[in-house]
Amino acid sequence: MPSIPSADALSSWLSARIATYVQRKPDEIRSDVPLAEYGLDSVYALTLAGDLEDHLGMSLDPTLMWDHPTIAGLTQALLQVLTSA
Amino acid sequence: MTPPADPTSVEALEQRLGDPWDDANPVGFSQVLGADERGELLDAGERLLDAYGLGAEFVPVSDGGRMAGLDRLIGIMRAVFRRDPCLGLGYGASSLIAAVNVWTAGSASQRRTVADLLLRHRKLACGYYELAHGNDLSRAEFEALPAGDVLRLSGTKQVISNIHRADAVVLFARTQPGTGSRNHSQVLVDLTRVPSDRVTHLPRFRTAGMRGVPLGGITFQDCPVPADGVLGTPGQGLETALKSFQVTRVALPGMFLGIVDTGLRTTLRASLGRTLYGRAVADLPQTRSVLADTFADLLLCDAFTTAAARGVHLLPREASLTTAAVKYLVPRVLMDAMGRLSTVLGARFYLRDGDTAVFQKLLRDLQPVGFGHLARVAGQMTLLPQLPLLARRGWANPTPAPADLFRLDAPLPPLPFDKLALGGGGQDGFTGSLLEGLEALSATPGAETRELRGRLESFARELEGLRSEAAALPPRELTATASPASYDLTTRAITLMAASACLNVWRQQAGDPFLGDPAWLLAALHRLDVWRERAQGPLPEGLRTRLFTELLARHEDARAFDLTRKPLGGGRPSPASSPET
Numbered sequence: 001m002p003s004i005p006s007a008d009a010l011s012s013w014l015s016a017r018i019a020t021y022v023q024r025k026p027d028e029i030r031s032d033v034p035l036a037e038y039g040l041d042s043v044y045a046l047t048l049a050g051d052l053e054d055h056l057g058m059s060l061d062p063t064l065m066w067d068h069p070t071i072a073g074l075t076q077a078l079l080q081v082l083t084s085a
Numbered sequence: 086m087t088p089p090a091d092p093t094s095v096e097a098l099e100q101r102l103g104d105p106w107d108d109a110n111p112v113g114f115s116q117v118l119g120a121d122e123r124g125e126l127l128d129a130g131e132r133l134l135d136a137y138g139l140g141a142e143f144v145p146v147s148d149g150g151r152m153a154g155l156d157r158l159i160g161i162m163r164a165v166f167r168r169d170p171c172l173g174l175g176y177g178a179s180s181l182i183a184a185v186n187v188w189t190a191g192s193a194s195q196r197r198t199v200a201d202l203l204l205r206h207r208k209l210a211c212g213y214y215e216l217a218h219g220n221d222l223s224r225a226e227f228e229a230l231p232a233g234d235v236l237r238l239s240g241t242k243q244v245i246s247n248i249h250r251a252d253a254v255v256l257f258a259r260t261q262p263g264t265g266s267r268n269h270s271q272v273l274v275d276l277t278r279v280p281s282d283r284v285t286h287l288p289r290f291r292t293a294g295m296r297g298v299p300l301g302g303i304t305f306q307d308c309p310v311p312a313d314g315v316l317g318t319p320g321q322g323l324e325t326a327l328k329s330f331q332v333t334r335v336a337l338p339g340m341f342l343g344i345v346d347t348g349l350r351t352t353l354r355a356s357l358g359r360t361l362y363g364r365a366v367a368d369l370p371q372t373r374s375v376l377a378d379t380f381a382d383l384l385l386c387d388a389f390t391t392a393a394a395r396g397v398h399l400l401p402r403e404a405s406l407t408t409a410a411v412k413y414l415v416p417r418v419l420m421d422a423m424g425r426l427s428t429v430l431g432a433r434f435y436l437r438d439g440d441t442a443v444f445q446k447l448l449r450d451l452q453p454v455g456f457g458h459l460a461r462v463a464g465q466m467t468l469l470p471q472l473p474l475l476a477r478r479g480w481a482n483p484t485p486a487p488a489d490l491f492r493l494d495a496p497l498p499p500l501p502f503d504k505l506a507l508g509g510g511g512q513d514g515f516t517g518s519l520l521e522g523l524e525a526l527s528a529t530p531g532a533e534t535r536e537l538r539g540r541l542e543s544f545a546r547e548l549e550g551l552r553s554e555a556a557a558l559p560p561r562e563l564t565a566t567a568s569p570a571s572y573d574l575t576t577r578a579i580t581l582m583a584a585s586a587c588l589n590v591w592r593q594q595a596g597d598p599f600l601g602d603p604a605w606l607l608a609a610l611h612r613l614d615v616w617r618e619r620a621q622g623p624l625p626e627g628l629r630t631r632l633f634t635e636l637l638a639r640h641e642d643a644r645a646f647d648l649t650r651k652p653l654g655g656g657r658p659s660p661a662s663s664p665e666t
Contacts, residue, residue, distance in 0.1 A: 020560060021560040021561070022561075023561065034263075034264055034265055036264035036265050036266075037264065041223065041564060041565075042223055042266040042323060043466070043469075043470045043563070043564055044470070044560070044563075044564070045266070045507065046470040046471060046474070046507060046508040047470050047473070047474075047560055047563055049508070050473065050474040050477075050508075050511060054477070059510065061506070061507075062506075062507045062508055063324055063507065066265065066266040066267050066323075066324070067267065069264075069265045069266075069267075
């Protein structure tokens, strides 16, 4: 079973990832802003879910990104999935 | 002729439809063309389909209908499309497109409502489209905002089949403002109960083809409807749509294939009955070549759609991938084939009277296969974001699809609407089966399969390059704004899946005198190579002769030009009259 990252580590990883997607600096990505505001449309959920699966070593439903459209919300949701797995 | 034992079978439907070329047949081509000229759906055809109970084919068996295998549904609808695409779309497919949303996300009571309506031969309309937003569903503006225990509908939906006569409609609507992917829902609305002063019907949209299909539009002005019409949970709309499309975007091209079956039959019949340069047109090598190419195209398209349709049952997780691939490839191949056939007919493909008049109608009616319901490019856009994961997973460690997926007659479990997913998780069983099939061939090398192995190896080699390029795609290249080079990667992946479908259908048909012969497979792979611009020119002479002989035998025996070889209504064909008489 993979070890569970801290909320901070996960949140930073997500910011870095999103920053790569939209070609901006990680510190320009705010954790409380919906990702759609950065120009990420619905299909990015597939890309992000795939990257997260590889990073966390578990399988995820891409709709999790739709249900939790901010980095802060997604971090909490992911930690919940990780701890209940 | 003795009636088939099963009154709901394709054969039974074909018998009901009877001889298309008989002018006295109320659902023959003369009547079909008459209705088209008047811009009406053929009334006798609608009554025939009522009597057959076509609506039941859109209702799952568990809900009281006859919808079991998606391949069966395609076969039945293909028979309707062979006769009259307007009936196919206007009577049938448009209700199916709407109903699938209900089977994917609806409650028990919503399912009962829709099942009951379809079993009573009533119509269900599908209100998805807003001309301003095309396939960009997440920008749909039509509103169904909650207010107490009702939803208030505001906005306009356009180009909807049957909206003026449907008992109910599934509307794709914004149920809350804002960005993101959870703001839309499908709403099932009972049109017999909406307050009439809040609803306006738009004038009919006039179209180049499918002229008999009543395409309307509807505007709701702050119209209250019960809030329990939402399918699934509020905000689930985009997810339900993307899952439902996986059923319809393979089913519709599979149905539209029937148009080219009739197009080919019309052209062959005319070529046999016409003399030019001192011999029958069908005896001219160039004519035979076009006819054989088209037959190969039909077999290619049918192998791909049938395997993908069976895949929705057997590999539902990957259906987003395979059905998007079908939607991109099959419509283009069908439209190109029909264009090529028109060159054989010469001026007669353009005439609205005479023995080949149905051709010009079919040519027009075929076009929506490319853009209708979903555009071909939407298929590519579904594949694009999945490429990097495919490169990292399924293409790096290929896993074959279950063999039953390619067995034409193997029974299928019910459609697993609950197992459909937004993405395939990086798996691609079709490509896995391509490699597996090639390996099996290479394990028993023989002279008769040498050419086949050569062809297939060139497809398999493609995978390595595709994998490294897909792995290197930056995220910005995975969405609508991707460059043409990235879109091209999806085309390459699609051809591998199509090649796998043909190879593996062939492998499972070893005992069949035609489908077990490598000739059709080689022909289909050649057509695929032409399509992906790796080959050009007509089929080699040996293949052309083999395919033309089969085509002619099927024509004389009145059998379908697809994988099923089903007998057609009306039995053996009467010869075409020459244009002079």
